[in-house]
Amino acid sequence: MHQGALLVVGVGGLGCLWAERSHSRCSQFSDLLLIDADEKTFTGSPEAHCLHLDASGEARGTAALPMLAKHRLKEGMDDIQPLLDNAELVVILTCLGGGVGSGASSEFANLARKSDCLVVSIVGFPFAEQPMRYQLAEENFSSLYDNSNVCIRLSLERLSWQAKQRDLDWKEGAGWIEELVEGLLMTFANVGKINLDLMDFRTIVERPGNATILVGSGSNNSLSDVVKKARESPLSNLSVDGAKGCWIQVEGGPDMTIYHLNQVTDEFVSRLDPDCQVLLGARASDEMIGRIRIVAVVSGI
Numbered sequence: 226m227h228q229g230a231l232l233v234v235g236v237g238g239l240g241c242l243w244a245e246r247s248h249s250r251c252s253q254f255s256d257l258l259l260i261d262a263d264e265k266t267f268t269g270s271p272e273a274h275c276l277h278l279d280a281s282g283e284a285r286g287t288a289a290l291p292m293l294a295k296h297r298l299k300e301g302m303d304d305i306q307p308l309l310d311n312a313e314l315v316v317i318l319t320c321l322g323g324g325v326g327s328g329a330s331s332e333f334a335n336l337a338r339k340s341d342c343l344v345v346s347i348v349g350f351p352f353a354e355q356p357m358r359y360q361l362a363e364e365n366f367s368s369l370y371d372n373s374n375v376c377i378r379l380s381l382e383r384l385s386w387q388a389k390q391r392d393l394d395w396k397e398g399a400g401w402i403e404e405l406v407e408g409l410l411m412t413f414a415n416v417g418k419i420n421l422d423l424m425d426f427r428t429i430v431e432r433p434g435n436a437t438i439l440v441g442s443g444s445n446n447s448l449s450d451v452v453k454k455a456r457e458s459p460l461s462n463l464s465v466d467g468a469k470g471c472w473i474q475v476e477g478g479p480d481m482t483i484y485h486l487n488q489v490t491d492e493f494v495s496r497l498d499p500d501c502q503v504l505l506g507a508r509a510s511d512e513m514i515g516r517i518r519i520v521a522v523v524s525g526i
């Protein structure tokens with residue numbers, strides 16, 4: 226895979242935080258783009274490409290309104306178009322309900338699709354106790370969904386519940402988001418035991434119907450727990466039972482055996498449609514010794 230083929234993009238304050246954290250785990254083989262109206266967002270990542278939506282210096286106000294954010298994005302696109310020309314897979318992280326994420330994320334996804342990129346979006350939804358923000362999120366979700374190949378809706382409530390269980394910070398993604406992005410990008414960046422490439426991924430994600438991504442990891446002594454964790458991962462509230470397409474990547478240490486591989490995949494696919502198309506990949510790395518991780522994209526739901 227060529228340099229720049231994998232692009233992690235944050236849109237808005239929370240999305241940029243998630244993107245930064247995810248990218249820090251896979252900075253050797255992916256690029257990072259941060260899009261926001263708030264300049265403070267860019268201070269922590271010297272290696273990031275940044276699009277400041279209010280960079281004119283003409284004090285045209287904040288981009289707190291979705292329509293304004295969208296407009297500013299279009300104005301600034303010339304600077305980042307070369308990144309899109311080079312990218313093959315774009316992972317967008319954003320949270321709806323504010324101005325920047327709600328306005329600019331769907332427009333960015335649209336431009337990425339026009340540049341022939343595969344677009345995976347991971348989209349946070351506000352807490353129910355913020356009804357105005359929630360409504361704004363609902364209003365802007367469908368265009369992001371339509372402009373993405375895979376769009377995963379995750380509730381901040383579920384995320385914060387998971388974060389409490391793990392004693393982590395929900396704002397930083399509770400560890401889940403970075404694990405998901407890392408798993409996805411590693412698959413493409415490394416030659417695995419059985420290699421999956423972007424064409425396979427495209428075959429699965431372009432199936433009609435809904436698609437979602439699941440991630441689960443744990444000890445290679447308790448494979449059922451790994452599968453259970455993946456099924457219960459909080460990123461989406463869709464049930465994958467009966468799905469027609471599945472792209473599954475299993476990662477383990479050098480101690481991973483065919484037994485481990487068969488156990489987790491058999492158990493994972495057992496609830497999918499009997500005629501489900503399954504594309505399987507596996508890779509071993511030293512840092513996964515004693516552990517197994519599944520990253521799966523399930524489609525045709």
Ligand SMILES: Nc1nc2c(ncn2[C@@H]2O[C@H](COP(=O)(O)OP(=O)(O)OP(=O)(O)O)[C@@H](O)[C@H]2O)c(=O)[nH]1
Binds near residue numbers: 290321322323
């Ligand atoms: N309860 C709570 N919700 C938050 C917090 N931070 C972000 N959110 C939610 O996440 C959504 C998106 O937040 P940001 O990513 O900061 O918004 P933005 O896209 O930068 O948009 P702006 O409003 O222009 O800053 C908000 O609508 C809130 O619903 C927080 O600290 N507490």
Ligand SMILES: [Mg+2]
Binds near residue numbers: 237239262325
């Ligand atoms: Mg903001």
